[in-house]
Amino acid sequence: MHDTILSYLQPLRREALGLLRRLVEIQSGSRNKPGLDRMAGEMAGVLGGFLPEVRILPFADNGNMVQAMTLPAAEGRKGIVLVGHMDTVFPADTSFTAFREDPERCFGPGVYDMKGGLVVAVYALKALAHLGLLKEIPVTVLCNSDEEIGSHASRPWIEEMCDGALAALVFEGGGANKDVVTGRKGRLGLELTVRGRAGHAAKGGAKASAILELAHKIIALEALNDGREITLNVGQVEGGIGPNTVPELATAALDARFLNPAGQERLERDLARVVAEPLIPGTSATLTVKSGRPAMPQSQANRHLYAIARAQAQIFGYDLPEELRSGVSDANFIAGLGVAVLDGLGPVGDLDHSDLEFILKDSLMERAALTAATIAALWNHGTRLENPSSCAI
Ligand SMILES: [Zn+2]
Known part of the structure; x- marks a missing residue:
């Protein structure tokens, strides 16, 4: 044949x-x-x-x-x-x-x-x-x-x-x-949205900066890279309206990849934890799945x-x-x-x-x-x- x-x-x-x-x-x-x-x-x-x-x-x-x-x-x-x-x-x-x-x-x-x-x-x-x-x-x-x-x-x-x-x-x-x-690998395309409270930048004191909270979250998210099974990249960020305003809104686009269903579960659990825990009081975050394919x-x-x-x-x-x-x-x-x-x-x-x-x-x-x-x-x-x-x- x-x-x-x-x-x-x-x-x-x-x-x-x-x-x-x-x-x-x-x-x-x-x-x-x-x-x-x-x-x-x-x-x-x-x-x-x-x-x-x-x-x-x-x-x-x-x-x-x-x-x-x-x-x-x-x-x-x-x-x-x-x-x-x-x-x-x-x-x-x-x-x-x-x-x-x-x-x-x-x-x-x-x-x-x-x-x-x-x-x-x-x-x-x-x-x-x-x-x-x-x-x-x-x-x-x-x-x-x-x-x-x-x-x-x-x-x-x-x-x-x-x-x-x-x-x-x-x-x-x-x-x-x-x-x-x-x-x-499987993939998730995600969008993270952080909301804070707007205010005058010169006022000082405690402020609910969405950009500052996003910065903390980016560091926590990038730490999810385990060098083997899970890769995560924060590839795009946006936020604020100008230097003299405390930013009310900041967003990031993420690409996350995993080897198998167990890896996807672990990743989703870790993502939920990072999103749920604000470091800056007065801010909150949501994570939306924009696209995805199973491993x-x-x-x-x-x-x-x-x-x-x-x-x-x-x-x-x-x-x-x-x-x-x-x-x-x-x-x-x-x-x-x-x-x-x-x-x-x-x-x-x-x-x-x-x-x-x-x-x-x-x-x-x-x-x-x-x-x-x-x-x-x-x-x-x-x-x-x-x-x-x-x-x-
Ligand atoms: Zn192709």
Whole structure:
């Protein structure tokens, strides 16, 4: 099977790079609805070339999204879900729009994060179609358009489609050593608001300064960094109306990350304690969660899925390291459902979210072959995967 996959995919390298160029040249910043709608149309067209059930899901306030299925999946059988986002962090008026390549690398907006990953998924499925396997394997492809802004619109849909699935594969970019991602930290985006009492600065005596209280709280919050499991950053502060007025209001924006649900619990307990205890009399504080994703721990189910993928890589002649990544993705939500998930299956590259973003061209077909072999092997292992203790891999 592995030789058939490689000999099918290798001649398609140019064609795949052509698809990547087409996708990259469509400007699809998360808030560019016309661009995202074009992306959805393009992806639906490509997926419709070999999948029988393709739908564009219209969204009024976000870019449209795409759902594509093999027949067994369309008949309601739970199988394997492939997830990739079509949006990029680059706004509609960016000057970073061009696709270019040198002998080894391709550059362009989203080439690594993650239009390259969409191309990997497409060619992996084409290889499985060539092997005749898409007729039997329930595979669902979800392309969302709001990942870079928190997946608020797509999350319920992704969770519904992944709930009860055998496994999910996510196509964010791969690590520098071909790593795939078996775990991700969880994240909370928070806003701390401190209220005091306004007054004339010259008056002297006791004063309920919101900025002073916030300063104490920032020191207490930064002390929650434990150098290992929990990172917390106070990244933005605001407050007061001028030097001659005791500040009535001060706010801070925080980013907190944790390794697992226990870490999240501990963090939330510590945050509540810091918020509840004012050091400056007359002040009070509230903490609001603005955004968040649960942690994706390196669970037994994820590592089992990884072992299957790694075994395929070894048949192809290379090793596949695993990575615990600090950044979040849609894999976090899927892991939260208790579904086995493997992320980072996109091409190898780096410098995403910058205009130096690139991928290594050779990794495009390499990842497509890996994904195709992994899906086929996963399907063979299906029943054992549902009962990991009885599985030898
Ligand atoms: Zn991404």
